[in-house]
Amino acid sequence: MKFDAVIIGSGLGGLLCGNILSKEGFSVCILEKNNKLGGSLQTFGRKGCIFNTGLNYTESLDEGQVLNQYFRYFGLHHKLPLKRLDTDGFDVIDFYNGRYKLANGHDHYRDTMLQYFPGEKNGLTQYLKKIQDICSSNSFYTLSHRPFNIFENSSMGLGAVDFIQSVISDYRLQNVIAGNNLLYAGHEKKTSLFVHALISNSFIQSAWRIPDGSQQLVNILADNITASGGTIYKNAKAVRLISEKDYVESVELLNGERVEGKYFISNTHPEQILSMTDSQKIKSYFSHRIKSLEDTIGMFTLYLVFKKNSFPYFNYNFYHYNQDNVWIVGDYNPAKWPQNYVFMPTATSKSDVYAESASVITYMHYRELDSWKDTVTGKRGEAYIRFKNEKARTLLESMEKQFPGISSCVDSWYTSTPLTWRDYIGTRAGSAFGILKDYNKPFESIILPRTKIPNLFLTGQNTNLHGILGVTISSVVTCGEIIDIQHLLKKIRNA
Numbered sequence: 001m002k003f004d005a006v007i008i009g010s011g012l013g014g015l016l017c018g019n020i021l022s023k024e025g026f027s028v029c030i031l032e033k034n035n036k037l038g039g040s041l042q043t044f045g046r047k048g049c050i051f052n053t054g055l056n057y058t059e060s061l062d063e064g065q066v067l068n069q070y071f072r073y074f075g076l077h078h079k080l081p082l083k084r085l086d087t088d089g090f091d092v093i094d095f096y097n098g099r100y101k102l103a104n105g106h107d108h109y110r111d112t113m114l115q116y117f118p119g120e121k122n123g124l125t126q127y128l129k130k131i132q133d134i135c136s137s138n139s140f141y142t143l144s145h146r147p148f149n150i151f152e153n154s155s156m157g158l159g160a161v162d163f164i165q166s167v168i169s170d171y172r173l174q175n176v177i178a179g180n181n182l183l184y185a186g187h188e189k190k191t192s193l194f195v196h197a198l199i200s201n202s203f204i205q206s207a208w209r210i211p212d213g214s215q216q217l218v219n220i221l222a223d224n225i226t227a228s229g230g231t232i233y234k235n236a237k238a239v240r241l242i243s244e245k246d247y248v249e250s251v252e253l254l255n256g257e258r259v260e261g262k263y264f265i266s267n268t269h270p271e272q273i274l275s276m277t278d279s280q281k282i283k284s285y286f287s288h289r290i291k292s293l294e295d296t297i298g299m300f301t302l303y304l305v306f307k308k309n310s311f312p313y314f315n316y317n318f319y320h321y322n323q324d325n326v327w328i329v330g331d332y333n334p335a336k337w338p339q340n341y342v343f344m345p346t347a348t349s350k351s352d353v354y355a356e357s358a359s360v361i362t363y364m365h366y367r368e369l370d371s372w373k374d375t376v377t378g379k380r381g382e383a384y385i386r387f388k389n390e391k392a393r394t395l396l397e398s399m400e401k402q403f404p405g406i407s408s409c410v411d412s413w414y415t416s417t418p419l420t421w422r423d424y425i426g427t428r429a430g431s432a433f434g435i436l437k438d439y440n441k442p443f444e445s446i447i448l449p450r451t452k453i454p455n456l457f458l459t460g461q462n463t464n465l466h467g468i469l470g471v472t473i474s475s476v477v478t479c480g481e482i483i484d485i486q487h488l489l490k491k492i493r494n495a
């Protein structure tokens, strides 16, 4: 078996690279270790309900907005069902003593905030202009002809918190603005303004759920590849890269089979590539750097099945904080768990009135799972199940203060921890979003798609940015190393 492009991993990045290269006439082969495609975009079903794992809402899908144009190019436009979140408050940021709405559209966002913070007009105007300017300076965001050099973007070396504090004087407003920073596992002393701006600005433009789940997106992208003659192997774990004269020749699978190719793209955590190759070229370059880089914190998710017609569906995401400071990660304390959570009812095509299920996400540090780090999914033992159930109960009890009676609406629950992510997706230490983009070391934490092996490339959340938009741009940047980037951008612009 020999292909033009062999892609290791069917996460969003792998599937999008497969789509781009198939469209350019490459024979593509995707290797996925699991029996389900999609990586963090896969869904699962329990008691007739669908649960998203790593795509609860998405952004900038209105006409003329960045992801809308990418969706057109990838054939997702009009095929994927979308439900717009409340434009007056797509995210609600809740503290024990105040509740604030983040509205869509810059003017609407500012005017809504001014109702709570009437003295902050200048600061809000400066804030919104800056995050918009940062996005406009990125040619993958504007799809312009101008070449974009991430190293020249000064906001990579600026702290999000420092900037927010420099323009906004009210402490509560500083926190409300960053109140959905769980979207990027925000760290007070590490998260760059670039990461905050790209994500915040995109969601302020427009925010959406995918009724009936994100697996539909995966299926469309996979179908596009097979319709173009591409091949997708499930249960095909890549274990070794076989090289000849500094080029990768084939990938060896766990079952011993080999898949040959001309180009190889890894959609996995870069550390996996280190474990798969003997090439000193890449090892000496990567080893120290990748090992020294920190990953973002992991997540604990509580998946709730509600009793029939018992809990109302609401069309926004509810971020709650049990403290004033929303930058939890640097201050994470298991003794105070949960310090925050985001509560998101699942959108379905069945009902807009009642929620049949919901996901509740909060942080969890890998260290807390130390006792089970040498176990695998489904075989971690009774103590682990007790630990998870205790956490689920604690989280629900905490939610009772904001949603009195919610526990009585729950039919059943399921949970996942960073160990789940480590074992299903292969992220290091169960990290949610891969390598942390630290503004204190902006150059070290940017992983470029090109490696020291000329025909081996990286893609996915570790290379550019995580999330549906970040990974989409990452796939374009990666493929731009193999095909002409201006030609590709033109095709996307004209889609």
Ligand SMILES: Cc1cc2nc3c(=O)[nH]c(=O)nc-3n(C[C@H](O)[C@H](O)[C@H](O)COP(=O)(O)OP(=O)(O)OC[C@H]3O[C@@H](n4cnc5c(N)ncnc54)[C@H](O)[C@@H]3O)c2cc1C
Pocket: 008, 009, 010, 011, 012, 013, 014, 031, 032, 033, 034, 037, 038, 039, 040, 041, 053, 054, 055, 056, 057, 058, 236, 237, 238, 239, 267, 268, 269, 272, 299, 301, 361, 421, 424, 425, 426, 431, 432, 433, 459, 460, 461, 462, 465, 466, 467, 468, 469, 471
């Ligand atoms: C709890 C949570 C909630 C999230 N919510 C949102 C959200 O609401 N909106 C949003 O935009 N983003 C969200 N994200 C982020 C988003 O899901 C990810 O950034 C994105 O899906 C990552 O895509 P990726 O291409 O990097 O690949 P991944 O999803 O990391 O997939 C990698 C793939 O490679 C496969 N693989 C690994 N090793 C091998 C191997 N050796 N051989 C073969 N295959 C292998 C894995 O099985 C997997 O399929 C969330 C993430 C988490 C954890």
